Amino acid sequence: MATFELGPRDALAYEQVAPSAPGGLTFVFVNAITGDIGQWRAVGERLAAAGHGTLAWNFRGQAGSRFTPGTRLDLPLIVSDLRRLLDGLRPPRPVLVGLSIGGLYAARAILEGAEAKGLVLLNTLRKPGVRLDWINAAVVRVMEVAGPLLMRDLMTPLLFGPAWLAAHRAECLLPGTRYEPLDPASGQMELLRRMGEADWDVPWERLDLPTLVVSGLRDRVFYDARDVAGLAARLPRARRVDLPEAGHLLPVEAPEELASALLAFAREIAP
Secondary structure, three states: EEEEEEEOOEEEEEEOOOOOOOOOOEEEEEEEOOOHHHHHHHHHHHHHHHOEEEEEOOOEOOOOOEEOOOOOOOOHHHHHHHHHHHHHHOOOOOEEEOOOHHHHHHHHHHHEEEOOOOOEEEOOOOOOOHHHHHHHHHHHHHHHHHHHHHHHHHHHHOOOOOOHHHHHHOOOOOOOOOOOOOOOOOOOHHHHHOOOOOOOOOHHHHHHOOOOEEEEEOOOOOOOOHHHHHHOOOOOOEEEEEEOOOOOOOHHHHHHHHHHHHHHHHHHHOO
């Protein structure tokens, strides 16, 4: 893992693989709030085998990325960091791939001038309202009181499809689990606090580039069929792929299906 320095106390952890084929794209992965570089490796290996490059990175506040205490780890900062990373590393022919709120960060970066040959939105499209605002606030409260393990035990059935749940049920709700609050000064807690402040009023019509919208239909938290259809229709050059048996965290749950969708998208962008 390498480090992209932003300042004396601030840096981004990243992993980069250059394209090996002439004209190969670089898929730039943008995490969800609780994401990590490691969740993209299975997908990245399949893309690299086809000659494409990858760039995975962690936000300030995520594993291996440093931040100055007191820094607001909010949407403007994350979008700025993404643009600085792209400007500094110059990945060839980048395609931005955002998971959940990561797709919002990717879209905002492009609207602010980041170069991109394409955009992939993984379970991103949504219309905020009282239900999602409630969930965002509840996530912060659970983390303050009992931490990530209780969040995992509560939310996993809502975020994953049945096959993944059956395979991993024995790892959760373990007798005697000791739930511990998340450190209030941690980067993860700061990211979670700022998550609910993100501006989702995106001018989607201005994203005039090839766009792939991928939805896991078993996502019981964020997927709303009507909202996704309405927002996708506003994207000028969008194509949709639905994964009927997958949920929210597609790189973890369905890496082969996701890699296949990305490779098909790459053939459309750079035949």
